[in-house]
Amino acid sequence: MLAAMPPSVPPPALSGDASARGRGDACPGTLRLHRADDGALARVRIPGGLLTAGQADVLREVAQRLGDGELHLTSRGNMQLRGLPADGGGELASLLGESGLLPSERHERVRNVVASPLSGLDGRGEQDIRPWLSALDELLCAGDRTAALSGRFLFALDDGRGDVGALGGDVTLTARGTEHALLRIGPAHDALLIQAAQAPQAALIAAETFLEQAPDGSAWRVTDLPDGTGPLLEAVVRRLRQAGFSPAPITEPLPQEADEPALGIVPGPLGTAALSIGLPLGSISSPQWQTLTDTARHHGVGELRLTPWRGVVLPGVARREAARLLADLGAAGLITGPDSPWTGVGACIGRPGCAKALDDVRATATAASGPVGALPVYWSGCERRCGHPHGEWIDVVATPDGHQISHVHGEKRDTPASIPGSPGALAAAVAAARG
Template sequence: MLAAMSASPLTPRSPGDACARSSGDACPGALRLHRADDGALARIRIPGGVLTPRQARELGNAAERFGDGELHLTSRGNVQLRGLAPDCGADLAGLLEGAGLLPSQRHERVRNVVASPLSGLDGAGITDVGPWLAELDRLLCASDRATELSGRFLFALDDGRGDVDALGADLTLIGHDAGAALRVGSTDPVFRLPCAEGPRALLVAAGSFLDAAGETGAWRVEDLPGDAGTALADEVVRRLRQAGVTTSPAHRPRPLEARTPVPGPVRGGGREAALSVGVPLGRLDLAQWQLLSSAGEMRLTPWRGVVVTGVALHAAEALTSALAEAGLITGSGSAWAGVGACVGRPGCAKSLADVRAQAGAAVGPRGRLPVYWSGCERRCGHPHGEWIDVVATPDGHRISHVRGDRAGGPVTVRDDPAALAAAVAAARGTGS
């Protein structure tokens, strides 16, 4: 039904509009708390989503001491703490700093880095992005200029499999052939460069963006006017060559769909196991979080999931069973797979509905397409690629089939839970 209708541009283009340019970059961080209807909110940047067991335990302690007792995963592999008291900022910052989660107070909101979560685990990538991640974070925290980046600017480190390259980051470093490739915005061609030069190239590119943004107020590469994005890529190459970095063009279109981790054991061999775990609606209670953090190192994914690494082989089966009993997704057949939602009511004043509860009520047989429920037109945290878009409006829920930056439909369903669930299931199951 939806596919037969004409496609129109998806608006707004990005949930980044939630940070109003007219009032400056108000995106929350660990130090700049955001006032929400359910209390203050802190967003803790976790580059690459990587957490040691100790860091994960301290985050759990923070959620219990200061917040609502839950940890909310974001579409950038970060963690949000909600329900915070407005005067807890200093104590929260001290806890995070002691855990190594706040290496620089000046840079904490610009440490936005997503990375291929299965890199180095399953043999599918070209490059293990771990060394890139450590070096990029070090360079960012050492750069005074990097503090000028907005809290929305995004770096991506893709090991060559095309997963985080599909997320539309501002700057993407990709494992390519025997080296690396740099993508500026969504441009093609990418530019080959030596693997070891990748993190430095990202910092050079970020500085080039800041110069190009100038007085335009652009926070992200896609915000640059006209063909400035293409001009930016050329300028980045010029500066890299000036710095002695050899580059050459290569065609590599940005993937439209991400190869997301499939819930279940990660096949890669070795003495230790890894496990990919889905998190319904990206929300973990303390018991679930503690179960995950006690199992090994955690890699939070941009799809609101977790990859647990370093699991003893003899303990993997028991851990899988325990996680499933705790309500997490440990296999590909879960009805929750592909279901996402923004926080909705009562946490967000702009939301028109409790979309998390509605998404839960509508969960049925697993659909072919992912679905994302939004409480308002901003669609905060929505996925990329192809998905079913469910948006609460004053007239009901609008359902559209999104492909890239265009949406087919829409169809509006009035506030009838049974009719809404049926319409969403039909859209997901047939892709129409």
């Protein structure tokens, strides 16, 4: 267990201040808040999305005491708290530090790690990658050089099922059998086969090597490197061999579609199950969050796993109780199966929380909700498309004259169709696009 940060911490800076920009990376954290139209915003990094019930209680307390009373999940399985007062950062940092959610002041924004949320629960993965997760987080927090990583640099730990491997990690570890792992740098098809026991250290070496390739801080992610990922991979091979590793080059296509957890009951071993829950538009009220936390504490193993698809997995419930518990969570307003009209629907915060947004896209998405579509849909208040999904999806973007709808598949985007401000026309167009 990483030691909790001492209660005495410096007051967070607001990322709207010039003094908070550092290397130009204004990505928010818990010690660097973002000034939004609805108050200050904090982003709490939760590596692999793993939370104890006690830590979940702390997040709810913070949202109620300091924020807007809601908790907002991100596309990296982290948590955002909105509506914070500009002078509430000290109390926020103290509460998070005491709960173990802020183990290092210097590294709090670089703990960006997504991991297969069902790893070790359903027998599908090739390895349980949770030991990688805890080891990598400790290595990140212990390293001097890793503190220089940007708040956007992403590690992905895939247990072999191909879920988070498709999420565009800068450094991706994928389980191969029980003894090996595949180390990938960015989106390249060229990768390295390494020993599974060496995987966390290899990921750390890859990140440190990236920093050496971009010493001036101009590259926040590996795709920003002017010479591409090839020279970086060659440098990583040299560093691994110097460390006594024996990486074997391998070529394998990058997964294009994320195999995200199905909603509902996930059967597990020895009469257990996990509950896979979705959050409408990725947000959850404090009472709903308490219902989830109480279910995890009293019927599961006291753990919650946040997913990069803005959902929550509750492991270790008794299979004989799973249907009843799932019904209770559905009654609380959460998404418990594929037939919910909210399944596959996401949105940025939109107006009034974001000054750049051209529309209250959450209200618009609610008004335009209809039958479940074959494709996910994401509503964006402006062309930045903050938090958009990966893979194939329907892109709805607010414009000054209405909305634009396009079909995105991988790196390709179809010609968008412009839809005027008519709610009926917009709902029909989105339904048709989703299929």
